[in-house]
Each structure stands twice: as C-alpha cells, then as structure tokens.
Amino acid sequence: MQSPLVYWLRQDLRINDNATLIAAAKTDRPIICTYILDENQSNHWRNGAASLWWLHHSLNQLSDSLDALNIKLILRRGSVVEQLEDIINTTDATCLYFTRHYEPYSSELENQVNQHFSDKIEVKRFKGYLLYEPEEIRTGNDEPYKVFTPFYRKCLSTHTPSSALRSPKKLIAYKKKIKSDRLNDWKLLPKKPNWAKGFNDYWVPGEAGAHENLKDFIKHAGSKYGVLRNRPDICGTSRLSPHLHFGEISPRQIWIAIKNSQKILESGSESYLRQLIWRDFAYHLLVHWPDFPTKPFRKKFNQFPWKKDTKLLHAWQHGNTGYPIIDAGMRELWKTGWMHNRVRMIVASFLIKDLLIHWQKGEEWFWDTLVDANLANNAASWQWVAGSGADASPYFRIFNPVLQGEKFDPLGDYVREWVPELSAMPKKYIHSPWLAPEDILATAKVTLGKNYPCRIIDHSFARDRALTAYKKIRTLAD
C-alpha cells in the first residue's frame, strides 16, 4: 500500500469537476479528505453567521457523498498548520493537495502551509474556483484591469471553457481510523433563537442542490434571464451564488451547461455568462488590491463626510425605513439569507447615499447575514455603489426607492411578500404608502407610524445632500 495523500478542502466542497480530487485519484494513493475549521483566522472576515449555517449543511452533504465513495471526511478545528501536521504525522502521508483560493488570508495561509510542509512532503495546489486566474488577464500595458468591460472582452478573447473534468473513477480509501470532530459539536447552526429556521424552505446546500438549481434555472428562467434578471418579484436568476461561493459547483460547469442549453437564447446566455465574469473581475480586483474590503480604492473617499447614526443603521438593517422596496429587501435577506441583485443595489444606494452611512457598515451586515457572503463580490459591489471603487457607479446615480420599486416590482408583489403589513395596499401606493389617501390606508389596514413605519428620511432632501457631498469629493484629486 502506498503512503496516503491528504486533500485539504476549503471552498471546493464538491466531487465533480474538481481538479484537486482528480489529481489525487490519479496518484493511486489512499486519500484522506479533511476540512479544518480555521480558528486562527483574524476575527474580522471569519465566516458570518448565515455562512456558517450553509457550511454546516454543505459539509454534511459532502460527507455523505464521500461516504458513498468509501472516503471519510475528517473534521478538525484549530490551527490549520497544526491540524494538517497532526494528520500527516499520524498517517505518514507524503502528499498534501489543495485548491487555490484568493482571499488575502487564504493566500497567506497557503503560503504558510507550503513553507511548513514542502521540504518534507509533496505539496501541490490546483485551480478551479474561477474561470480566469487573476494574473492571467492583463491590459496591453501588462497591468491588471480596473474597468469591467475591457476585462470581460479580454477574458472572452483569451479562452472560454470547453469541457468539465471527468469525475474520478475510483478513489482509494485510507483504512485506518483517524481522529475526527463531530460536525454537530462545532455548533455552526444558530440556536436560541434559531433565526435561520426559514432557510430550509429556500435552500438545499451541497453539490446535488447546486445542480438542481442549475437545472431548474435552465428549464424555467434561463431564456428570459436578460429580461427578467432585474425583477425581484419573479424568480428569474439562478440563485447559484452560495453554491458557487462554497465551490459546490464550478463556474466552468455552469458555463458549459448554459452554453449547451438549447433553451437559453443567445441574449439570455450572454447576459448570464457576463455575470459569471463579474465574479472573476471581483477576484481580479481583490488579488491585485487586497485592501479592497477595508479601504476605498479611490483614496479621496477617506474624506467623505460619512454619518454615524446607529438608529438609522438599525432601521435599515431590520427593514424599518418606511420605504417598502428597501424594507422588503432587508427582510428577504433576514428571512432567507439572500437578496435579489437589483434590490441589493437599491438598499446599498439608500444606505450610502440617502443615509450617508459608510459602505463598510453595509458590507459588514451583508457579510453576517448573506448565505453567499463573499469577500471579493461583496467588497467590489459595495465600493461600486459607493462610487469609491475601481469601476464605480457614477456619483449622480442615486436610486429613487419609489421609482425603482415601481419599475422593477411593478405590481408590488415582492413588497407584499416580504412586508405583509402592506399586503392589502393597492398597486398605485404600494411603493409610496405615505401618498395614499386616508380611506385607502384604512381599507388596507395600514396606520403609518403604528403598524408600518413612517419614512426615516425624505428622499429628495437626502438626494440633494448626497449630491453636494459627492460634488465636493469629485473636486479632490484621486
């Protein structure tokens, strides 16, 4: 029997199209799969609470899939280097394989692991989390890209995925017993209160759930994606983001499925693949500017007159702003761990531009509450809305929450679903209940300030105030 190989898993929680697992299988060595809950990682960007819920279920699913292949998933917690060392020493493993990840702390950890083990055993790192490696796509001046559209074009002209990797035919199990934690002992799931109890109605974490979502999306929504992707009242997007985040499905598998689908018209497919490349772009920015999650890309935004107002922040976080589309989005987030992209943009614009609250407050709230919380996408998106990012939304684009609601939730169904107090409001006033005559409010059983909040700010006042602040920033040098 050959000495074993250790496969250290992180955000690559899948069996199929997994270059690391395939390479491990090809060695014909017994394979030890391990997931280590990293307790050394600095507190700031540890998994948020909603992500931990997902992680628990995803590890459960992966463990079942590996069991079916006779491989046991070894769970450890603590220092990654110490736990790997313990597994390697007790099993006499001679190879350590893992998949590359790109968050600054993940890269640093990979370097530490490499330095610690590479002169004793074979250490190999594989790709598979992105479509394009961040170093691979460069401008004509051999620099990283700062703007999305040229990045996107360069990606398409470089190469596009043509086929996924075959699943490993046979994995050799390591027969001796290895110490492993019990997943339940990690207490990743919330208790007292169990605020995530509703998540089960919306999600099936794990590889099988990811493929189900993809199949459903292609069958029902894919061909209309280009048109419906902005409609939160219609289930028109793929909801693959948490699956992608945890690597339960690869972007390559999605790319190929979309390309091969006869059901997806050219326009739907192109606009979808563009979103997948936004994900790569966010990682491109993060790798080249690792401070992106904590510092404005445009330094002059350090001088922006942000306001500290915990009462307003609290009203935003809990969906009590008095603007129905904002409240619907924030409550959808709380109940399901996810929010539609269009609504993410509207609520982010409201926090930053109407309330003048620092984008990092929004970034942190999303980090804790999103099941798809992802350092690269979250930071790039918040900075994009704030106007402080590399490729940023124009400073004068300040979403009007009423007009956005009327345009993208035209019948008000999205608001009715998440803000039940307004469920009987007629379409005409669903996005602006403060304009409704008394008798309409009475018939709909809405008493502003009692069972639904009054607006916490007047949008036209807030818009003028934001424009003044943004105009001042514009005059400063970058």
Ligand SMILES: Cc1cc2nc3c(=O)[nH]c(=O)nc-3n(C[C@H](O)[C@H](O)[C@H](O)COP(=O)(O)OP(=O)(O)OC[C@H]3O[C@@H](n4cnc5c(N)ncnc54)[C@H](O)[C@@H]3O)c2cc1C
């Ligand atoms: C303020 C704000 C914060 C965000 N935070 C996150 C986050 O923490 N994690 C996250 O995955 N996405 C984030 N996004 C991007 C986007 O909202 C989600 O990826 C998308 O809503 C996920 O739903 P979906 O899978 O149905 O998307 P689809 O429309 O089906 O898109 C398919 C995939 O493309 C990628 N994608 C789509 N839009 C974007 C985008 N704008 N930027 C980068 N990748 C994108 C995602 O991986 C997504 O799963 C954020 C957007 C905003 C405006």
